[in-house]
Amino acid sequence: xxxxxxxxxxxxxxxxxxxxxxxxxxxxxxxxxxxxxxxxxxxxxxxxxxxxxxxxxxxxxxxxxxxxxxxxxxxxxxxxxxxxxxxxxxxxxxxxxxxxxxxxxxxxxxxxxxxxxxxxxxxxxxxxxxxxxxxxxxxxxxxxxxxxxxxxxxxxxxxxxxxxxxxxxxxxxxxxxxxxxxxxxxxxxxxxxxxx
Amino acid sequence: xxxxxxxxxxxxxxxxxxxxxxxxxxxxxxxxxxxxxxxxxxxxxxxxxxxxxxxxxxxxxxxxxxxxxxxxxxxxxxxxxxxxxxxxxxxxxxxxxxxxxxxxxxxxxxxxxxxxxxxxxxxxxxxxxxxxxxxxxxxxxxxxxxxxxxxxxxxxxxxxxxxxxxxxxxxxxxxxxxxxxxxxxxxxxxxxxxxx
Numbered sequence: 001x002x003x004x005x006x007x008x009x010x011x012x013x014x015x016x017x018x019x020x021x022x023x024x025x026x027x028x029x030x031x032x033x034x035x036x037x038x039x040x041x042x043x044x045x046x047x048x049x050x051x052x053x054x055x056x057x058x059x060x061x062x063x064x065x066x067x068x069x070x071x072x073x074x075x076x077x078x079x080x081x082x083x084x085x086x087x088x089x090x091x092x093x094x095x096x097x098x099x100x101x102x103x104x105x106x107x108x109x110x111x112x113x114x115x116x117x118x119x120x121x122x123x124x125x126x127x128x129x130x131x132x133x134x135x136x137x138x139x140x141x142x143x144x145x146x147x148x149x150x151x152x153x154x155x156x157x158x159x160x161x162x163x164x165x166x167x168x169x170x171x172x173x174x175x176x177x178x179x180x181x182x183x184x185x186x187x188x189x190x191x192x193x194x195x196x
Numbered sequence: 197x198x199x200x201x202x203x204x205x206x207x208x209x210x211x212x213x214x215x216x217x218x219x220x221x222x223x224x225x226x227x228x229x230x231x232x233x234x235x236x237x238x239x240x241x242x243x244x245x246x247x248x249x250x251x252x253x254x255x256x257x258x259x260x261x262x263x264x265x266x267x268x269x270x271x272x273x274x275x276x277x278x279x280x281x282x283x284x285x286x287x288x289x290x291x292x293x294x295x296x297x298x299x300x301x302x303x304x305x306x307x308x309x310x311x312x313x314x315x316x317x318x319x320x321x322x323x324x325x326x327x328x329x330x331x332x333x334x335x336x337x338x339x340x341x342x343x344x345x346x347x348x349x350x351x352x353x354x355x356x357x358x359x360x361x362x363x364x365x366x367x368x369x370x371x372x373x374x375x376x377x378x379x380x381x382x383x384x385x386x387x388x389x390x391x392x
Binding site (some may be wrong): 017021022023024025026027028029030031032039042045054055056057058059060092093094095096097098099100120123125127130132149190192194 | 213217218219220221222223224225226227228235238241250251252253254255256288289290291292293294295296316319321323326328345386388390
């Protein structure tokens with residue numbers, strides 16, 4: 001699935017911080033009201049019939065910076081949001097996997113690249129959309145690619161070739177900037193940051 | 197809110213990996229069926245009436261290792277699961293906050309401790325319950341404490357005083373073990389790991 005930190009279209013509603021989006025109880029189907037439950041300090045969607053409390057929490061987006069020599073692999077998006085823009089392979093972390101496994105899976109699904117994960121490289125909070133983005137550095141094992149249906153094309157870029165004004169998401173741009181700075185210094189330290 | 201990696205009671209159902217727990221659509225209240233939507237490769241709860249797709253993803257649990265000299269602050273849990281066991285202050289990350297802000301908030305809510313965050317210290321995947329746990333190192337600014345309703349008592353422990361057989365969660369135990377090893381070596385490096 002797609003990742004992002006920008007405005008999202010309605011078709012990706014689960015990725016948005018749509019206020020009070022839970023209208024009905026997932027357990028019994030009755031109407032849910034937003035109120036502060038006992039022993040809590042935040043408004044939650046509470047079922048008016050069975051009392052089920054529905055929590056809403058941030059989502060993790062997990063991906064990689066696949067590297068071949070001095071080049072980095074980018075994917076051109078075949079889906080909204082940011083159709084036609086370039087991104088690092090990334091998507092929503094799924095149940096049943098670790099952050100690292102999710103990053104590997106997304107790289108396989110979106111680029112068909114064979115990689116070996118290296119260290120966790122960036123952790124970027126995107127509070128406005130309720131997401132945390134994680135990128136691992138990854139060593140490409142060869143240059144064979146097999147982009148999936150979410151990708152128009154995947155290709156390797158030297159730093160001077162990066163289409164900076166056509167990068168899909170700010171977390172991707174920040175991760176790339178950090179990567180090339182690290183490539184120059186030789187110090188690939190882990191970076192935490194926030195996107196406004 | 198509480199954190200954990202163990203079996204959870206039904207009263208904390210939102211924290212469990214309860215299979216197929218979405219019975220009704222959050223948008224219209226109609227019955228939801230689990231099936232693989234078009235353009236997807238996983239089973240999701242899909243509304244039989246309006247088609248809304250309900251994604252379920254891992255949750256982040258965020259907390260701190262509050263440090264005063266050579267001592268670490270633990271909280272004795274006043275809530276299930278693991279009532280009466282000791283934990284580091286931690287809980288579910290909320291919408292509207294960063295990982296770091298959530299860790300600060302939980303430390304304030306559960307211990308009433310005044311802290312200054314230092315680096316992210318551990319990231320631990322707990323795949324079985326669909327959680328990722330994050331602990332920051334934190335410097336306590338003084339020893340004043342004001343435990344909230346989820347905490348029976350909060351107190352400082354030297355390493356030899358830690359009640360290892362009464363630690364609430366494995367991620368807490370692993371983070372404490374890592375912390376004291378780092379305290380001895382002087383190298384507080386970031387640690388990623390998985391809990392089976």
